[in-house]
Amino acid sequence: MGIYQAKNKNEFINKFINNENHWRWFFANTFSYEQKLNKDILDFNKEEIISWLKDKKITKGSAKSYLDWLKMYQEWGLQQGEKRLNIIEASTVTEDELEGITIKDKDLLSFNSVYNAIGKSHDMVEIQPLLNYQDMLLVYLAFLGAASNKTSVLTEIKHDHFDFDNKILRMSQINNYYNDIIVDDYCLYLVDKVKNTNIYNRYMDLNSVENRNKTKNFRTYYDVVGTDYIFKPTIVGVNVGNTRVSSPTLSMRAKAFSKYTGLNLSLKNVEKSGKAYFLKLIIDRGYKISIHSEAVVNGLFKRFSINTNDDDRMYQSLISIKKDLLKIYPEYTDLLKKASK
Incomplete structure (x- = not known):
């Protein structure tokens, strides 16, 4: 995917040479909407920014990061005299407006x-x-x-x-x-x-x-x-x-x-997500789901250091991981029921 009006953006990217890949990724993500509106995102007004973010179908946290990056670009454009309007439009988008256009973060x-x-x-x-x-x-x-x-x-x-x-x-x-x-x-x-x-x-x-x-x-x-x-x-x-x-x-x-x-890439949240994923893999491979299943013991409990000498601990852990699995992969509801019989 290209970069819209690359001359301006390449000048901006040169200020962040060690983060070049990040900025090229960001501008690749603005490209299609810039083409649609036939203008550099440097000059998007508030309504156009909101429309662009809504089109991305991202979480509120991700949208706030996108806005921060856009602010940096628009501030640079203002300093360089490249912006048409004397305002940082990305700074005018409110929390409530983001709430209405973003998807819920699971x-x-x-x-x-x-x-x-x-x-x-x-x-x-x-x-x-x-x-x-x-x-x-x-x-x-x-x-x-x-x-x-x-x-x-x-x-x-x-x-x-x-x-x-x-x-x-x-x-x-x-x-x-x-x-x-x-x-x-x-x-x-x-x-x-x-x-x-x-x-x-x-x-x-x-x-x-x-x-x-x-x-x-x-x-x-x-x-x-x-x-x-x-x-x-x-x-x-x-x-x-x-x-x-x-x-x-x-x-x-x-x-x-x-x-x-x-x-949310906190280590605890990533670990919980990993447990759900490895339970998903066990189901995908056709194994039964129980605390005495060899696939569950070796592929889940031992990997995540869950005490395999304590049946009650394994049982409670498996219940919790099953709940997390369905939060992330709700389409596994029937498969989980079948595998747990």
Whole structure:
């Protein structure tokens, strides 16, 4: 897909060279509506912006992110004298107006939403992939069950804990009580990308842009510490020698990229969504759903560190996961009933 009136947009993109892919994705998402109205989104009025957002069929959180990005572009256009009107129309859209044109956020995530956020799929153009391979891997590992013991376990994972030949994350090498987790080629691809990436891109918002304009040598990325751990701390100010990122830092990153995408990508929400997805896979493969089903025990309970020595705990967990499954995939109502008999 092209970029409408690319000259203006390329000048704008050059201000954010490390976020170039993001902006090209954003302008690819405005292209068809710009063609429809025969004008650059730089000059969309309020009614046209609302119509464009309504046409996207996105959640309120995603719409707010789109508006933030559009504000940045319109502010630039105003400063450069490229806008026809002396107003930032994107700033005039209200919360109530967004409420009336956006779809309800189910909070829990379908596998398609997760896959698009981490770059594994590209079929949902309204979801912007995350800016960093570290973040993609963080979300994917939570979805696969690696954060089920506790979030801090993620900070202990090293590149060498991944068995590339057998496609297994050897969690037992961190702690004997942890279960190893089967991963896939895409997970291993992200692991390699993380190993060979030395920067961490910032999730730019309007405040970041204001700081960029005020601060000399402002950068849209941080350098990261060289380390064997897959999640690398950034070098901010003086490097005090930390080679492991902290658990609160991972949570803060998740909060930042959740705001960026408009999706709830908190590790707990991603993990819950992952449990529902793996239950869906078990149903898809024709297995029975019960706490004593080998497919459920191995493919769900052990993957997500649910105690398989406690029938009551397994029973309650399965009830909860079934409810989450139907929130995300309501079309599975009859299939779940059949599989549970």
